[in-house]
Amino acid sequence: MRTDPARLRFETDAKDGAARTGRLFTSHGEIETPAFIPLATRGTIRGLSAEDVAGLGYQLVLGNTFHLFLAPGEERIAELGGLHRFMGWDGAIITDSGGFQVFSLAHGAVADEIKGRRARQGSQGSILDIAEEGVRFRSYVDGAERFMGPEDSMRVQAALGSDLALAFDECTPYHAERDYTARSTERTHRWLHRCVDWHAREAPPTQALFGIVQGGTYADLREESAQRVSATEVDGLAIGGTLGRDKPEMYGVLDLTLPHLPREAPKHLLGIGEPDDLVEGIARGLDLFDCAVPTRLARHATALAPRPDGRYRFDLRRTSFAADEGPLVEGCPCEACERHTRAYIHYLCRQEELTAVRLLALHNLTYLERLVRGAREAIRAGSLSDYRERLLGGAAPWAV
Ligand SMILES: [Zn+2]
Numbered sequence: 001m002r003t004d005p006a007r008l009r010f011e012t013d014a015k016d017g018a019a020r021t022g023r024l025f026t027s028h029g030e031i032e033t034p035a036f037i038p039l040a041t042r043g044t045i046r047g048l049s050a051e052d053v054a055g056l057g058y059q060l061v062l063g064n065t066f067h068l069f070l071a072p073g074e075e076r077i078a079e080l081g082g083l084h085r086f087m088g089w090d091g092a093i094i095t096d097s098g099g100f101q102v103f104s105l106a107h108g109a110v111a112d113e114i115k116g117r118r119a120r121q122g123s124q125g126s127i128l129d130i131a132e133e134g135v136r137f138r139s140y141v142d143g144a145e146r147f148m149g150p151e152d153s154m155r156v157q158a159a160l161g162s163d164l165a166l167a168f169d170e171c172t173p174y175h176a177e178r179d180y181t182a183r184s185t186e187r188t189h190r191w192l193h194r195c196v197d198w199h200a201r202e203a204p205p206t207q208a209l210f211g212i213v214q215g216g217t218y219a220d221l222r223e224e225s226a227q228r229v230s231a232t233e234v235d236g237l238a239i240g241g242t243l244g245r246d247k248p249e250m251y252g253v254l255d256l257t258l259p260h261l262p263r264e265a266p267k268h269l270l271g272i273g274e275p276d277d278l279v280e281g282i283a284r285g286l287d288l289f290d291c292a293v294p295t296r297l298a299r300h301a302t303a304l305a306p307r308p309d310g311r312y313r314f315d316l317r318r319t320s321f322a323a324d325e326g327p328l329v330e331g332c333p334c335e336a337c338e339r340h341t342r343a344y345i346h347y348l349c350r351q352e353e354l355t356a357v358r359l360l361a362l363h364n365l366t367y368l369e370r371l372v373r374g375a376r377e378a379i380r381a382g383s384l385s386d387y388r389e390r391l392l393g394g395a396a397p398w399a400v
Helices: 052-056 065-070 075-079 083-087 099-107 150-160 178-202 219-230 247-260 277-285 291-297 335-339 342-352 354-381 384-392
Strands: 009-016 018-026 027-034 035-037 062-063 091-093 126-130 136-140 145-147 164-167 207-212 236-239 267-269 288-290 302-304 311-314
Touching: 009 354, 018 354, 027 035, 035 062, 035 342, 035 354, 062 384, 065 075, 065 099, 065 145, 065 150, 083 091, 091 150, 099 126, 099 136, 145 150, 150 164, 150 178, 150 207, 178 207, 178 219, 207 219, 219 247, 219 311, 288 291, 291 302, 291 354, 302 354, 335 354, 342 354, 354 384
Parallel strands: 035 288, 062 091, 091 164, 164 207, 207 236, 236 267, 267 288
Antiparallel strands: 009 018, 018 027, 126 136, 136 145, 302 311
């Protein structure tokens, strides 16, 4: 790994077992870790303004290279002053590499099954060719043939001006066989070297680069990938690809990957962030998490809640909420819970009012922000295992 404070500085302080608190220093401010990262896929966190998101305590959001490349295009965003200015966000931005989306076109639900993504529709475009050079695909925007390889992903992320860029990789699905996973992981390593070369020469001097560890669910492939990626000139590490078919398998893949990563490196678990995953990942020493769950659930009339038996969520459309005068979740400090009843939000959801999406996004993002904040406090107090037990036992993050 490289050390270049102009790109990124990471300082850890309190430790509790493998877990730690820390600070990432970027040119758009500091990020307290462990942190959850909301998705601003198309340059917006759906239903919320940049000011709303900052007001919830978030310091880092994730922009999507693939979607912004297709529309409005990275050149337009660069002409307009870069992604921060374009979306009016003063905090830090991480951009994914586009690899996940490009390969979703090929693998159907690359969607590693544990992330619960649904199979891609035809409207998402289609893959034309995967080669050493990169991937040719058909755009879902206008049907045009487009190409993305490692250098293109780096170039797009440089033009967007994100603080943290991710290397271009293939996100291998759970259903891929060992042979395919091994060959794909090798190619991801070759692509990483091309990303590192391009980034060292051409990227903005304040942009950091994270390498992505692949290897599917295979212990030896994960170990090799962890060592290969850690040996390159990157500023941080991410864990990608399938993590298995269920949560115990996911935690197992983390347990066999993390020991092979340098302890001092900032570590990002890609695409994972349900309440139980956050606390389990934090306990294992991960620092960053991004996930579509809070914002996607908001669009599907669903609130996060301390309900371990109900996947930490409930659907507001159920008729039992029609006259319910309680808040979404008792004690939640968000605007939706402080000001409104379940009955009102149930009604807005049934009417498909945009306000329902907004209120649920505020609630769900508050829930996860409080959860990681509580974890940071617990690590400082040396009581993370107690915090974890109580959350997994059904306590709300602000009640622990
Ligand atoms: Zn709330």
